[in-house]
Amino acid sequence: MDEELKNFIKVWISAIISIAYCYYISARIKSGVFRLLTVLPVCALFLVFPLFFSSVHFSGSIAFFLTWLANFKLILFSFDQGPLSPLPSTLSRFICFTCFPIKPQQNPNPQNQIPKWVFAIKVAIFGVLLHMYEYKQYLSPSLLLVLYSLHIYLELEIALMLVRGLVFMTLGCDLEPQSNEPYLATSLQDFWGHRWNLMVPAIFRVAVYTPVRRLAKRIMNSDQALFLGVFATFLVSGAVHELIFFYITHDMPTGEVTWFFVLHGLCTAAEVAVKKQTVVKRWWRVSPTMSVSQLLTVAFVVVTSGWLFFPPLIRSGMIERLANEALMPIDFVKSKLLGRRFCD
Structure with missing residues (x-):
């Protein structure tokens, strides 16, 4: 464990230095491909960091904060997109907003505080x-x-x-x-888009959903483009989860986690398409059975997790190691x- 702690400290020191380089050097380059080229070495470094650990918590946290969140944010930052645009006023803010699933609150409302x-x-x-x-x-x-x-x-x-x-x-x-009581979700769209791990959908919305939907609109109608944008977002999320599972289990991906997100992507896209119908939209707004929809949503997430999401973690013993x-x-x-x- 002492060696793990030393590696953990070394990794975070290296990450802070790398992010400071992006703040002082990359930010001075005009947004676009050239800025991206200066950021890519940092992204490659963040892909390697989780391999330094055997601890589930250390490898998992580094993979989530740096390999996943920081890399996506820095790539978006290369094109003046995402949570790092506009550029934070201080280095400390840039580091925190890059590494962690946080963003400043624009209009604080005490009533929304848990x-x-x-x-x-x-x-x-x-x-x-x-x-x-x-x-x-x-x-x-x-x-x-x-x-x-x-x-x-x-x-x-x-x-x-x-x-x-x-x-x-x-x-x-x-x-x-960072989340909004996901067990109260009334639909899959509500669960994934407005309640669970909110920074992730916020990043995927800019990095995957919007560009895919914009490109798809050139060759298909609006509803089809929306469906493709939602599906692509979940597919990318599945691929990222496969990578994180590899870091924490050290087992080759089986594809089960990707299929979990593909299934939820298809169901969420179908749900969005159905709810766009006028009759369904009116019924959904006035439906007195929200508690039933909450129960069905949570049950669907839990059951499909047991079918596709948890098996790789259980086989590797990762869940018990976490405990x-x-x-x-x-x-x-x-x-x-x-x-x-x-x-x-």
């Missing part, structure tokens, strides 16, 4: 879930699927909230929330407290 006690409840539930792995052999496949789904959701939610808090203390500016690594700090504190009691 109460602190909700976060505390999520942390408590997450702690209980981690200890449930000790009784894994007694749980049915359905309960295990719920356990895995809650684990992934809560761990990502807690990690992003902690990152958001640290960046807020560093920059002192209001930040957009064991998350319990390590707790076990460390417990051992220290017991040691002090023994000495007293």
